Amino acid sequence: MSTTILGSVRKRLVTPATTEISFETRGFEALSAEAKARLEMSALQFLVGFEFAIEHSGHDEIVTRLGTLEREYQGFAFEGAAMALALRDAMSPAAGNRLTETFLAGPGFDDGPGSRHIFMAYLGVGFALARLPRALWRRALPDPGKLADHPTLSWLIMDGYGFHEAFFHHPKWVDRHFVGRGYPYPGNPAYTQRAIDQGIGRGMWFVCGGDVERLLTRIKGFAPNRHPDLLSGAGLAASYAGGVGADDLEALLRGAGEYRPEVAQGAVFALRAREVSGLITEHNEMAAQIFCGMTADEAAQIAAKCVIDLPEDDGAVPAYEVFRQRIQQHFR
Template identity: 35%
Template sequence: MTAVGTVRRRLFGIPSAKAVFSRPGFAPEAWERFAPVACSLMEGYHAALEDPRLSVLAARLEAVEDPLKGFAFEGAGMGLAALDAVTPWRRRLDAFVAGPGAPHIYPVYVGVGLAYARLGRTPESQLARLDPLLGWVTADGYGFHQAFFKRRRHVEQHAVPTRLTAYGRRFFDQGVGRALWFSSGAMVDRVARLIAGFPSDRHADLWSGVGLASAYGGGADEAALRSVLTHAAAYRPQLARGAATAAWGRLKAGNQAAHTDLGCEVFCGRSGSDAAAVVEQAAHDLPVISVEPAYEIWRRRTEDRLMA
């Protein structure tokens, strides 16, 4: 670690992943089931702070075992976005996304959204410098952060973020749904009870986050995933899209996982590779100019094809 990296780690580092999971409202099972996920994300975040040079950072991230590698890249995205905020002329994130982070762009952008939340920036104000299609994913990371670290306001009081557009709030809610899955330790009844407390017009996006988190991060066996499907039967298209998106992201990065295949089999009725292919095909020929965001067209196409 360089001397500058030591200072950055001391200023911006997070002392303990376990302490985060010990916050009020978190289920005891959360740390038991997701400690490797949290530690991998933390490893990526601190790696970026300690030495953001691409060759050094990429080597550290690639050393993480495959099922957890995406979380390490997510942490790196968070760290690089934080560094760019301090020294905006460096644009480390751009170089990372164009280089070693390219196959992992989805989790990297989730991490960028985490950084925006910590920095007090709104994701939509930064869209112009991000990938025109996937930039919206930062609002998911933003929502995850708020539900994870400001739980009372955003989970118990169901606060609506006023600094996001109506469309941005949909991604925010997807991030909240992911946070509910991890903070509840994949305890399905608990997740369902929390979602039921939100206004009904937010349920579809919350459940899409559960589908994404449960397929990408695991934590549940087949019986538990089928229980998710029972609780959220009306939102199966969103669950399926979430799981398929997880499979698509893992396929692009080459870090497939058995629990992602299981999520796709339960929610999509097909293998992870087949579900990922649906997501990829749905992205073909998206309009360059449209009143409706291209990402929304992609999401709706994916749901329609998964349910066909």
């Protein structure tokens, strides 16, 4: 066992209580009992992954424990584990980065040219940033240059930040449409809010409990220029986490109107994340057919092709946004 006294102390000090993620505590209203159960289980598995990584020091033990969880929810657990390791990196006096050097690059997480859990790991880092003073952000951020996958995906970190704020502070970020300022993130400052909005859209899928009508109504309350990114995030969450049936997914696509390509692009991201980690489910296949008109594997391959030969310099339009636009173009 790699549990130490220090690990037990870390777990007690920083691990959120299970009640903190319940729909009742958060004030979320679910579409149905099934949607509530599925979405709450996703959040619970995130917390389980966080507990594994905040308490245990051995890479192999974290890998083994995460692998025992129910397949459908393993991605959320990896996301939680990445959050925990980012927090440990930020708070540790020692040099080095556990997330980059062991968790993502270590044995058990490689899949040929890239990490199988890079999508979820970046989102988990965003959760960590939301819980840290901004002065510590630099210590929590992984070095994309040391990872086998495409560094452009690091914008998912700010997506994760947006999800955290929507999930845990929805009266401010969702109901009052709050816009933050001055983020010490090493990327194009003008694009930061857009990436955060993509995460807020994902979070709103949980805030609205999979209720598409409520979700669309709330999105319409935001400034119109924020709608595309919010709907892209909603499409990602609806495809990855699910909790609803085909009729609800079809209603989301219809309600997106001119932003159907953004919903499809969010679905492609979700399906690529599921495909590279070997976690495709029946719900993911249904989402792929409805949002993209193809199988989950075919949708995932769109992302694999569109990420090739992206510009190295972000410039005025970040490479990440070029990536997203290429995918959206498939559905226009």
